[in-house]
Amino acid sequence: MFSNGVITTFNELEVSLYDYIIKNSDKVTYMRIRDLAKETHVSTSTIxxxxxxxxCDGFSEFKVKLKLELDKKEDIQLKSMQYSLSEFMERTLKGNFEAYILEAAQVIAQTELVIFIGxxxxxxxxxxGARYFSSLGKFSLYIKDPHFPIHANYLHNSTTIALSVSGESRSTITHINKLKQEGSKIISxxxxKHCTIAKISDINIPYYVTEEKSNNSNITTQIPVVYILEATGREVNQLRNINSSK
Structure with a gap:
């Protein structure tokens, strides 16, 4: 709606009007022209x-177009989320996804400490993840400081769960290398599964959803990660209950 070509034609008052509308789009669609003029300190003729x-022939037509633009953006975001989730759910019903979770749970169940990094x-x-596993009775810690020092002797009987969307986080890779040297088993x-972190892990659980970015920020849904963490935690708890009943 606001193309670069149109924005370059705005004078100083129109730029301030544009700035207000961008920041208050939802509010503007329900305002009268007099209300907008009062809020932005411009005349109705400027609007x-x-x-x-x-x-637009007038302010009413402008509000209609603005509302359609907002609805369109919301619809795109909703469809994007629905598509990503449907992608993931389809994959959980196919292939070896549950086998990956069971394999990871069996490794975790045999170690004393679980370290989550990301x-x-x-x-x-x-x-x-650390909070969830601890709630299930598995001693767990987390590291999210990229400069966290790692030099402990008790890590030989630990499992590290590394979380990364891209699988290329330098600080996470550095942590993994240090933890591997201390004897920790690595689950990512x-x-x-073709990223660096997956390749240097003992076990990798890939979830494959469409990656999304906004203004150079990665906004890929993290719902699959929550599912994997909870499913793995429950599997670990079940294995522990089975072993304790023997």
Missing amino acids: LRFCRKLD IGSSGILAEY ITNN
């Missing part, structure tokens, strides 16, 4: 000139 530059949003999920959860 009407602004609308004509956007090929950076950014993966760091937040590392914290969640990544968006594909």
Whole structure:
């Protein structure tokens, strides 16, 4: 709606009007022209000139177009999320996905300590994973500090669960190398199995969803990671209950 060509034609008042509309789009669609003029400290005639530059006959038509644009964006975001989740759910019903989770759970069940590592949003999920596993009775810690020092003797009987969407996080790779040297077994959860982190792991669980970015930020859904963490944690708990009943 606001093309670069149109924006370059705005004068100073119209730029301030544009800035207000961008920041308050949902609110503007329900405002009267007098209300918008009062909020932006411009005249109604300035608003009407602004609308004509956007090929709108008046403020009412502008609000309709703005509302359609907002609805379109919301629909795209919803469809994108639905598609990513349907991709993941389809894959969980095929192939060796559950076998990967069982294999990981068997390794974790035999170790005393579980260490979750990740950076950014993966760091937040590392914290969640440690909390979830601890709630199930498995002693767990998390590392989301890229400069966290790793030099401990008790890591030989531990399992590290590395979280990374791209599988190329330098700080996570550095942590993995240090933890491997200390004897920790490495399980990684990544968006594909061809990344560096997957290749240097003992076990990799790839979930394969369409990667999404916004303004250079990775906004790929993390719902599959939560599912994998919880499914693995429950499997570990079940294995422990089976072993304790023998």
